[in-house]
Amino acid sequence: MSRSIEIATADGKIDGHIFVPADASNNRHPGVVLFTDIGGLRPCYHDKAQRIADAGYAVLMPNIYYRDQAGPVVPEGKSFRDSDVRPTLFEYAGHLTPGAQARDFEALLTSIDAEPEFAAGPVGVTGYCMTGAFALRMAAYHPDRVAAAAGFHAARLAAADDENSPVHIVDRIKARVFLGHADGDELMPPDQIGRLDAALAAAHVDFTTELFHGAGHGFTASDAPVYDKSADERHYKRLRTLFEETLSQ
Numbered sequence: 001m002s003r004s005i006e007i008a009t010a011d012g013k014i015d016g017h018i019f020v021p022a023d024a025s026n027n028r029h030p031g032v033v034l035f036t037d038i039g040g041l042r043p044c045y046h047d048k049a050q051r052i053a054d055a056g057y058a059v060l061m062p063n064i065y066y067r068d069q070a071g072p073v074v075p076e077g078k079s080f081r082d083s084d085v086r087p088t089l090f091e092y093a094g095h096l097t098p099g100a101q102a103r104d105f106e107a108l109l110t111s112i113d114a115e116p117e118f119a120a121g122p123v124g125v126t127g128y129c130m131t132g133a134f135a136l137r138m139a140a141y142h143p144d145r146v147a148a149a150a151g152f153h154a155a156r157l158a159a160a161d162d163e164n165s166p167v168h169i170v171d172r173i174k175a176r177v178f179l180g181h182a183d184g185d186e187l188m189p190p191d192q193i194g195r196l197d198a199a200l201a202a203a204h205v206d207f208t209t210e211l212f213h214g215a216g217h218g219f220t221a222s223d224a225p226v227y228d229k230s231a232d233e234r235h236y237k238r239l240r241t242l243f244e245e246t247l248s249q
Helices: 043-053 086-093 098-114 129-141 166-172 190-202 229-247
Strands: 002-009 012-019 029-034 058-062 118-128 146-152 176-182 207-212
Touching: 002 043, 002 098, 012 043, 012 098, 029 043, 029 098, 029 229, 043 058, 043 229, 058 098, 058 118, 098 118, 098 129, 118 129, 118 229, 129 146, 129 166, 129 176, 146 229, 166 190, 176 190, 176 229, 190 207, 207 229
Parallel strands: 029 058, 029 118, 118 146, 146 176, 176 207
Antiparallel strands: 002 012, 012 058
16 A cells, blocks of 8 residues: 655755555545665565555655665665675665755655645654654754654664764654664664663653664665564564654554
């Protein structure tokens, strides 16, 4: 239950997909933005978006790399872990500066307001790996619109050497936040988890941090060797609770 969409922006056209519940009529549904991990659009994220939509939401999943390439970036049969694919992904990811993200957030929210699948009102956002930071930024940049923000196996959310880290802007967030961290994740080690938790608490953000014991970085990606079905199911449960409590009409 999905359709393709193109969204005009100052930087080009975002190609993406809108998903609605499989048993949906023409009713509008609360909106959720889903940002893929570094691997971009691919089947496992289509499955993820549909699974979230089936809980009663209209899900907008944009191609985060539209400035460089439309559609999937990782060739069929290849993986973002392959040495001949990773350089392209890192190059494209390097173009996604906070300023570029801000322009995309504006365009995505404008599209949600215009498309027939979406109900009026607050939206939720979830990100994975590097886009856990996108979810926090979107909540910070649009505090009166984003009611729920989640990140799973997110990376570098509170790096001490990164002035663009979202830890510096969480005081703008009004959304409820859920962060599901991978146990032993080198991209989000305990010192960063502690630094981010302290910043969220100091800003009086309503947040929950959970360590997924035994789960590795990328545990929700069904096409990854580290995929953990039990942890993935837990991630869906946490999202359902978060969205039910913040986006219910």
